Amino acid sequence: DGGxxxxxxxxxxKEGQNVTLSCEQNLNHDAMYxxxxxxxxxxxxxxxxxxxxxxxxxxxAEGYSVSREKKESFPLTVTSAQxxxxxxxxxASTAGGQANTEAFFGQGTRLTVV
Amino acid sequence: GENVEQxxxxxxxxxxxxxxxxxxxxxxxxxxxPWYKQELGKRPQLIIDIRSNVGEKKDQRIAVTLNKxxxxxxxxxxxxxxxxxxxxFCAARGHTGRRALTFGSGTRLQVQP
Numbered sequence: 001d002g003g004x005x006x007x008x009x010x011x012x013x014k015e016g017q018n019v020t021l022s023c024e025q026n027l028n029h030d031a032m033y034x035x036x037x038x039x040x041x042x043x044x045x046x047x048x049x050x051x052x053x054x055x056x057x058x059x060x061a062e063g064y065s066v067s068r069e070k071k072e073s074f075p076l077t078v079t080s081a082q083x084x085x086x087x088x089x090x091x092a093s094t095a096g097g098q099a100n101t102e103a104f105f106g107q108g109t110r111l112t113v114v
Numbered sequence: 115g116e117n118v119e120q121x122x123x124x125x126x127x128x129x130x131x132x133x134x135x136x137x138x139x140x141x142x143x144x145x146x147x148p149w150y151k152q153e154l155g156k157r158p159q160l161i162i163d164i165r166s167n168v169g170e171k172k173d174q175r176i177a178v179t180l181n182k183x184x185x186x187x188x189x190x191x192x193x194x195x196x197x198x199x200x201x202x203f204c205a206a207r208g209h210t211g212r213r214a215l216t217f218g219s220g221t222r223l224q225v226q227p
Contacts, residue, residue: 105157
């Protein structure tokens, strides 16, 4: 079953903790993205990667970090520097080369600070 | 960078009526404009997209129009059904520079039976 998989579906974080959200795709896509969605709002870009071993900051990168060591994987770490991390996090991927290709989304991770 | 504005934020229609959602974008270099539907707690799913070399595209009850000069594009849903109720997002992406989708803030569509 091809697609993009995020885990876990729900995640709880204590104040001051770092947590890592997983995103894996088997679509052979070159580009991967992380978005944050707050209630009643659109999707805001955190980080994106057009190719392995390279990534760029999006609009709200502060308090987050990523890595892209493998084509299939693009994990997102929410650090303690992110003051308001409670949100729904969506990972997406697109085929590389062309900009006008469909973005496929994972099912999301809902992160809650407790 | 790109900025996408979407209106209205909420839209309520009677079953069978049409619904129109409008978006404007700021970067004239953007050339890809998808529309996503998101049901509560689920992932966004592409329903239709349009590229900058096309002015209109239709898929059954859904159509999208693009006006490059005015930098706006619209989603049209005809003969709405209760299962069309969801949040709809427009987005824009360029072919150079930051090739990531920039999303509008979303429209919550409620179709009343």
